Amino acid sequence: xxxxxxxxxxxxxxxxxxxxxxxxxxxxxxxxxxxxxxxxxxxxxxxxxxxxxxxxxxxxxxxxxxxxxxxxxxxxxxxxxxxxxxxxxxxxxxxxxxxxxxxxxxxxxxxxxxxxxxxxxxxxxxxxxxxxxxxxxxxxxxxxxx
Numbered sequence: 343x344x345x346x347x348x349x350x351x352x353x354x355x356x357x358x359x360x361x362x363x364x365x366x367x368x369x370x371x372x373x374x375x376x377x378x379x380x381x382x383x384x385x386x387x388x389x390x391x392x393x394x395x396x397x398x399x400x401x402x403x404x405x406x407x408x409x410x411x412x413x414x415x416x417x418x419x420x421x422x423x424x425x426x427x428x429x430x431x432x433x434x435x436x437x438x439x440x441x442x443x444x445x446x447x448x449x450x451x452x453x454x455x456x457x458x459x460x461x462x463x464x465x466x467x468x469x470x471x472x473x474x475x476x477x478x479x480x481x482x483x484x485x486x487x488x
Contacts, residue, residue: 438474445471 415423446468450457457464 442471
């Protein structure tokens with residue numbers, strides 16, 4: 343019996359139909375699996391987007407306190423009030439730079455035996471302190487331009 347005659351017979355058709363049905367089921371399962379993977383990837387991307395938006399909002403909120411003061415004393419206010427406001431504003435604006443400089447001075451005045459072991463960490467900490475100060479100032483300048 344040849345292959346063509348077997349496939350056209352009742353037994354061959356039944357077997358071939360079963361194989362085709364199994365292949366169709368397998369393809370449908372692969373299609374569903376692919377769609378499921380795509381939905382999972384979309385959900386993860388949406389979740390990451392929401393996290394990034396939350397981080398940006400938190401960063402923006404944290405930066406809102408570093409902007410220039412909008413307080414203007416009334417024109418009829420006594421000179422002492424203007425002077426007090428000027429001193430407080432000066433102290434407020436100098437805290438971050440003084441913290442950065444103080445941290446760098448503290449780190450770089452450690453004993454030599456401590457500096458030798460922690461050279462990379464000291465460099466990173468100094469860079470972080472200076473970037474903290476300069477980055478905040480840059481962020482405030484960018485925010486003022488908007």
